[in-house]
Amino acid sequence: MKNPKMLRLIAEHIAISVARFLRLYTPPATVVGEHGGDYIRVFDVEAERRAIKLVSELLPKSIVITEEQGYVELSKDPEYVVLIDPVDGSNNLAANIPWCSTSVAIAPASAHGLGDVVASAVASVFGEFVLSYSVSEGVLYNGEPLKRREKPSNIMVMYADKLEDYSIAYAYTLLYPATRVRILGSVCLDLALLVRGSIEAVIDVRGKLRNTDIAAVYPMLISTGCAVEMSPDASSIRLDKLVSGIMLYAAFSREYMDRVRKAIDYAKELRARIV
Incomplete structure (x- = not known):
C-alpha cells in the first residue's frame, strides 16, 4: 500500500483534473437521466468517466464507488476503495453559479466506515482552491498546512x-x-468552509446524502475539531458500495453543536405551539 502522502497527492490530482475539465466545459448541460431525484447531465457522465479513468491509471488495484455507476471493479484483488463525487453542485454548474466541487476519498479495501479514509481531496471547480487530507499530514489548503480561523462567520x-x-x-x-x-447548493463545498472555520454549521435533514458526498470531507472535519453527528452513524456507513439516505449535522466546534441541538429542541417547541 502506498504511503498516505502519496495517496493524498493522487486524490488531489484526480480532483483537480476533473474540476479543471468542468471549469472549461462549454457544451449544453443536457439532462440525460435521473437518479435518486437528481438530474443526470452530460457533464456528470463525462466527469465521472474521466475520474474513473484516472483511478484506473494511478490506482489500478481498486474498486471505485461513484454517484452514477455505483460500483466499478478495476481489480479482482483490490488494495483500495476510491469514492468519487465528480460534480457536487450540478444544478449550480448547469446555471453557471460558481459553487460546485469534485471530491475524491481513498481508503484500504478492508475499510469498514468513514473513519477509515486515509487520504482525500476536495477541489473547487471555480474557486481555484483544493482542500486535501492524509492521516500522516492532517488537512492542507492548496498544499500547505491549513490555518483554521479561530472564530467562524455568523x-x-x-x-x-x-x-x-x-x-x-x-x-x-x-x-x-x-x-x-x-x-448554497454544494454540501461538500459547504463542509469545506466549515473545515476552514468560515461558517458556524451545516445541517442537512433531507435524508438524501450519499457516502460519496461526504467521504472526502469527513476526515477533514474530524481532524480540525469540528463536531459531526450523522444518521446512520459514521462508523456504520460502508465504503465498498453506494450508500444513501444519510442525514448530517456538523458544526465549527462542540460549542456550536450545542447551538444546533438547542435550535432543534426549540423548533419542536415552536411546532407544538402551532398544533
Whole structure:
C-alpha cells in the first residue's frame, strides 16, 4: 500500500483534473437521466468517466464507488476503495453559479466506515482552491498546512425538503439573531468552509446524502475539531458500495453543536405551539 502522502497527492490530482475539465466545459448541460431525484447531465457522465479513468491509471488495484455507476471493479484483488463525487453542485454548474466541487476519498479495501479514509481531496471547480487530507499530514489548503480561523462567520447552511424542518433554521436565528441562514447548493463545498472555520454549521435533514458526498470531507472535519453527528452513524456507513439516505449535522466546534441541538429542541417547541 502506498504511503498516505502519496495517496493524498493522487486524490488531489484526480480532483483537480476533473474540476479543471468542468471549469472549461462549454457544451449544453443536457439532462440525460435521473437518479435518486437528481438530474443526470452530460457533464456528470463525462466527469465521472474521466475520474474513473484516472483511478484506473494511478490506482489500478481498486474498486471505485461513484454517484452514477455505483460500483466499478478495476481489480479482482483490490488494495483500495476510491469514492468519487465528480460534480457536487450540478444544478449550480448547469446555471453557471460558481459553487460546485469534485471530491475524491481513498481508503484500504478492508475499510469498514468513514473513519477509515486515509487520504482525500476536495477541489473547487471555480474557486481555484483544493482542500486535501492524509492521516500522516492532517488537512492542507492548496498544499500547505491549513490555518483554521479561530472564530467562524455568523453563517449557518441548511438543507431540508419539508417546510416543518426549516423551523430549525428559524429557531436558530431566533436564538442567535446575528446568524444568517444560507442554502448554497454544494454540501461538500459547504463542509469545506466549515473545515476552514468560515461558517458556524451545516445541517442537512433531507435524508438524501450519499457516502460519496461526504467521504472526502469527513476526515477533514474530524481532524480540525469540528463536531459531526450523522444518521446512520459514521462508523456504520460502508465504503465498498453506494450508500444513501444519510442525514448530517456538523458544526465549527462542540460549542456550536450545542447551538444546533438547542435550535432543534426549540423548533419542536415552536411546532407544538402551532398544533
